[in-house]
Amino acid sequence: MQAASQRRVPVRYFALLCDALRGQGMDQAALLRMAGIEAQRFEQRDATLSPAEVEAFIASARRLTGRSDLGFEMGRLIKMNSHDLLGYGMLSARSFDEAMRLAARHYHLMTETFTLRYQRSPGRGDIVYTPALAMPLETLRFYYEILALAHQNQVQLMLGPVAYDIHLAMPEPPHLRRYERLAPVRFHFDAQAVPGVHVVMDAALLDRALPMGDERVLREIDARCAAMAQRPRAGGGAGGWGDYVTMMLREAQGEQLTLEDLARRVKLSVRTLDRYLKKEDLNFRELSQQLRFERACELLRAPGASVVQVALQLGFSDGANFSRAFRRVLGQSPSEYQQQAAQRDAG
Numbered sequence: 571m572q573a574a575s576q577r578r579v580p581v582r583y584f585a586l587l588c589d590a591l592r593g594q595g596m597d598q599a600a601l602l603r604m605a606g607i608e609a610q611r612f613e614q615r616d617a618t619l620s621p622a623e624v625e626a627f628i629a630s631a632r633r634l635t636g637r638s639d640l641g642f643e644m645g646r647l648i649k650m651n652s653h654d655l656l657g658y659g660m661l662s663a664r665s666f667d668e669a670m671r672l673a674a675r676h677y678h679l680m681t682e683t684f685t686l687r688y689q690r691s692p693g694r695g696d697i698v699y700t701p702a703l704a705m706p707l708e709t710l711r712f713y714y715e716i717l718a719l720a721h722q723n724q725v726q727l728m729l730g731p732v733a734y735d736i737h738l739a740m741p742e743p744p745h746l747r748r749y750e751r752l753a754p755v756r757f758h759f760d761a762q763a764v765p766g767v768h769v770v771m772d773a774a775l776l777d778r779a780l781p782m783g784d785e786r787v788l789r790e791i792d793a794r795c796a797a798m799a800q801r802p803r804a805g806g807g808a809g810g811w812g813d814y815v816t817m818m819l820r821e822a823q824g825e826q827l828t829l830e831d832l833a834r835r836v837k838l839s840v841r842t843l844d845r846y847l848k849k850e851d852l853n854f855r856e857l858s859q860q861l862r863f864e865r866a867c868e869l870l871r872a873p874g875a876s877v878v879q880v881a882l883q884l885g886f887s888d889g890a891n892f893s894r895a896f897r898r899v900l901g902q903s904p905s906e907y908q909q910q911a912a913q914r915d916a917g
Contacts, residue, residue: 578618579837583716585612587644597784604630617855621683625709632708639745641712645719649727653680655713655798657789664783666728667737667776670697670789675818676795682768684713687820691872692879695776695914697769705711710765711740717767722755725771734771737762811846815854819861826885829854864901866892870904871911877904 592598602609604627611617619627631640656672656679661667668711670688677686683703689696698718701710718736725732741761743749749757776842816834833843847854862884869880881892896904 575633578620579624579683580615581617581619582615583644583648583681584624585615586618586652587631587640588612590643590647591631591635601627601630605632609638613761621705622711622859623702624683625706625887627711628709637750638743639715639748641715642719642743642745642748645716646723648716648720648723650724655678656792656795659788660724661782662784662787662791663780664785664788665777665780666725666771667695668783668788669728669780670695670776672792672795674676676798679795681799684717689868690773690776690883692875692883693773693872695771695773697771698754699769700765701765711743714738714767715743718757718769721767721769722752725755725775729778732775734769734775734808737763737768737770739765739767753784764899810850811843812850812857815852815857816861819858820865824891827858859899866896866904867900867907867911870908871915875908877908880904 588598588601591601598612599609600746605623607619607627612621616672616842628640634640637643651661656676659672659676660669667690673680674686677684683701683705685700685702687696687698687700689698701713705713705719715738718738722736724827725734731754733756735756735758737758737760739761740887742759763811815832819827829840829844833840838846844854847857866880866884869875869883870877876891879891881889884892886892886895893905896902896907900907904908
């Protein structure tokens with residue numbers, strides 16, 4: 571992983587808030603001076619902010635405006651085209667499920683301060699935004715509101731007003747009424763929850779066809795986003811090739827990525843990527859199998875999940891092949907695993 575000081579956030583998101591506040595009478599130049607950020611950087615769409623600069627920006631904006639709802643305000647301004655190339659790819663997805671898979675694969679192009687994990691089970695999808703570095707509580711909650719509102723705003727633009735749940739790991743804010751007016755979306759606040767924002771959406775919403783879906787455009791943008799990815803450093807440890815391959819395999823969900831697929835994405839030969847993994851005492855096939863069956867266990871624990879559904883979602887041809895492979899790796903059948911998991915949950 572990168573050190574906190576190296577993680578960056580694109581200026582373009584904060585420029586949206588600056589523009590809105592300037593339209594409401596705020597002195598943008600004064601805000602940026604107070605935050606210690608050069609004004610010309612907000613004119614450069616590709617510029618980025620460090621975590622320290624984000625903290626200074628948030629503190630300065632709150633001091634100048636006296637408002638507690640700036641994260642909410644910024645989140646509601648974020649649309650698909652706010653994400654540049656990746657956003658246009660999401661607009662070209664054939665379903666919201668496909669859009670979330672694309673976003674999860676390339677989320678670092680939006681921000682490096684949070685991670686996005688998308689988990690799909692037969693009946694629902696879980697979208698989890700998790701902080702990737704330590705930050706002050708005020709900054710963390712500001713981000714939570716941005717992420718929750720940006721997600722709500724983008725879903726509404728693509729699917730219309732639909733009901734689902736968004737959980738934020740923070741107390742109810744002073745501006746709670748603004749959230750209540752966003753019904754039918756249901757917002758839940760819990761300061762004791764695991765840090766992050768957790769969105770739960772029904773499968774029917776995720777699989778609804780989108781009007782601008784274009785498979786060819788989506789493939790092209792997916793490839794271009796992959797080419798923009800920062801390559802890991804050689805030598806092992808945090809941020810090495812093992813971490814990168816693990817991340818890509820987890821985010822691929824049901825897609826069975828091969829070593830050839832990953833090598834092509836990072837413009838390496840298969841032999842070179844395999845050599846990098848071996849330097850970290852890793853074997854691609856073993857790592858892929860381990861993560862595939864970790865995902866199998868997650869899916870089997872979901873309420874109402876069937877063995878056949880999980881098998882197909884993981885790319886197996888049928889339930890029998892999946893059951894044989896599951897027993898070979900874990901020493902028990904998928905049904906036995908489900909029974910034991912249910913008993914543990916009940917206890």
